[in-house]
Amino acid sequence: MSKDQEYHALMSDPSDELDGHSLMVKLTWTSISHKMLVGLLTAETVALAIAVFALFGRAPQTTCTIPFNPERVLYSPALEAVEHEVKVYNVGFASDFSEFQIPSSPALDEMWSDLYNFGVSRITKKDAARLPNKTHAIPGDDGHYIAALDVFHNLHCLNKVRMALDPDYYPDWRISTTNNWIPSQKNATQHVSHCLSWLRQSIMCSSDTSVIVWQWDSTLNASVFKGNVAHTCRKFDKIQAWAKEHMLTKVYDPTIHIEDDIVVPIFYN
Ligand SMILES: *[C@@H]1O[C@H](CO)[C@@H](O)[C@H](O)[C@H]1NC(C)=O
Ligand SMILES: *[C@@H]1O[C@H](CO)[C@@H](O)[C@H](O)[C@H]1NC(C)=O
Ligand SMILES: *[C@@H]1O[C@H](CO)[C@@H](O)[C@H](O)[C@H]1NC(C)=O
Helix, strand or coil: CCCCEEECCCCCCCCCCCCHHHHCCCEEECCCCHHHHHHHHHHHHHHHHHHHHHHHCCCCCCCCCCCCCCCCCCCCHHHHHCCEEEEECCCCCCCCCCCCCCCCCHHHHHHHHHHHCCCEEEEEHHHHCCCCCCCCECCCCCCEEEEECHHHHHHHHHHHHHHHCCCCCCHHHCCCCCCCEECCCEEHHHHHHHHHHHHHHHHHHHCCCCCCEEEEECCCCEEEEECCCEEEEECHHHHHHHHHHCECCCCCCCCCCCCCCCCCCCCCC
């Protein structure tokens, strides 16, 4: 955890170069092992070879396909806000509850809402052009595009699952009935099913490799599962601050179509 290393993308200016290279992003490595460094240098050499080929080997308009490189991540305008920290989760059983473990109430609803209710963002065209997927321009707001970070959709989804687990308090989210269609959420059964499926894929996508341990307990005379271990986390408050800074505050009219010249690259993996 000693040295900070910065990896700078080759050809990282997206305004004039919209092939695959523009999606190579700048990553700040808060801790880097020798093995990772060797991997990174190798990746850098490969990237340089590809860049040289891209520059001199063919016309720049040609679609560029780059090999998938796990040392890099797809571009997100919020990567500038990514910082890491070591955190120990609340175990969530008696004596180590989190502040979210209180009965359903307006106060709890507000705590959940405060996690994500600013999740729809307004980004520049330059940032929109670097996304791996095309997004739409904001009508009446020249040069700006609508976007949302998935972490906030995840939190929205987890909140809906939580509500479905307490149908006496949230009758609109009761899923053990076919009579639960309300305009604000359409079909709660389908919505909760979507959310569970989404959260499963998100958990698998991030595949947290932090290690849960067993430790000897001399009162029980047995080794027991210990959940209060260290995790490498992205600092949620930084991502939240990014989203609050970029929050889309104007009403977005989805019925107006705006054409643009943004072309997204094709990915192969
Ligand atoms: C987003 O990009 C991925 C990767 O190229 C592609 O598989 C997917 O269909 C795209 N989705 C949309 C909505 O553009
Ligand atoms: C909601 O969706 C479920 C699952 O698809 C279905 O069984 C149910 O009939 C639907 N309920 C309503 C009120 O449409
Ligand atoms: C644990 O083992 C010690 C030593 O063998 C013994 O004195 C003690 O009674 C045991 N405690 C329990 C809870 O079994």
